[in-house]
Amino acid sequence: xxxxxxxxxxxxxxxxxxxxxxxxxxxxxxxxxxxxxxxxxxxxxxxxxxxxxxxxxxxxxxxxxxxxxxxxxxxxxxxxxxxxxx
Amino acid sequence: xxxxxxxxxxxxxxxxxxxxxxxxxxxxxxxxxxxxxxxxxxxxxxxxxxxxxxxxxxxxxxxxxxxxxxxxxxxxxxxxxxxxxxxxxxxxxxxxxxxxxxxxxxxxxxxxxxxxxxxxxxxxxxxxxxxxxxxxxxxxxxxxxxxxxxxxxxxxxxxxxxxxxxxxxxxxxxxxxxxxxxxxxxxxxxxxxxxxxx
Numbered sequence: 001x002x003x004x005x006x007x008x009x010x011x012x013x014x015x016x017x018x019x020x021x022x023x024x025x026x027x028x029x030x031x032x033x034x035x036x037x038x039x040x041x042x043x044x045x046x047x048x049x050x051x052x053x054x055x056x057x058x059x060x061x062x063x064x065x066x067x068x069x070x071x072x073x074x075x076x077x078x079x080x081x082x083x084x085x086x
Numbered sequence: 087x088x089x090x091x092x093x094x095x096x097x098x099x100x101x102x103x104x105x106x107x108x109x110x111x112x113x114x115x116x117x118x119x120x121x122x123x124x125x126x127x128x129x130x131x132x133x134x135x136x137x138x139x140x141x142x143x144x145x146x147x148x149x150x151x152x153x154x155x156x157x158x159x160x161x162x163x164x165x166x167x168x169x170x171x172x173x174x175x176x177x178x179x180x181x182x183x184x185x186x187x188x189x190x191x192x193x194x195x196x197x198x199x200x201x202x203x204x205x206x207x208x209x210x211x212x213x214x215x216x217x218x219x220x221x222x223x224x225x226x227x228x229x230x231x232x233x234x235x236x237x238x239x240x241x242x243x244x245x246x247x248x249x250x251x252x253x254x255x256x257x258x259x260x261x262x263x264x265x266x267x268x269x270x271x272x273x274x275x276x277x278x279x280x281x282x283x284x
Contacts, residue, residue, distance in 0.1 A: 003244040010232075010241075025278030060276050069234035073241070080238030 111192030125175035
């Protein structure tokens, strides 16, 4: 029997991490003040703002390291669960 | 007490051993049988042509041209069908197999299947132990991240008295990583920062 409750918990954890990353990504772009395509450190006005951007980038990188494997696992679990259910 | 790191190390080691079984050569008997089957196929491919020549001899025809190969400089001439048919596939197979005399004995299909099944069972047992460990850690308030390639049966199957259904197909092998191209400009490392995340 498939533990669908556990699958749902893991899906939710992935969704939350993904949403957090999106939020941080938006915050990053807001701080940078322009699109990533034309990104340049010169746009950052103050040292404090620069430190904030730096910290945010670090946190995004860390959270991505947690989110990407979880996303792969959830996709694999969903395939298995749908295969068993079929 | 065994740790999740130790369990993961054991799983990784078993997966390496499983890959070695998959990559191991086939048995000499199976190899010889495969060579013979190939020679038989080669002989069969030319059978009608040779039969046409030989039958013609009975009516005063000639064998001239039977073993003649006309080819342009750049084309490939495959002599295998001629050789297999003229000297016999079994003779050609024996002759070819002489070159494999020093190669090590490999695994028969049955041995390979048996070893793979044993490795799969041992890996699943370890993954089940790993999942128990992770669940216990979560309950204790110290969550441990699961591996991206964790066996879905170990993570999701909850009936210990029943065998979990097999995974339909092996996950596709990841493509070899392409070397990163040198970039001139500073590049945002995350798609989330670029606003193009999935």
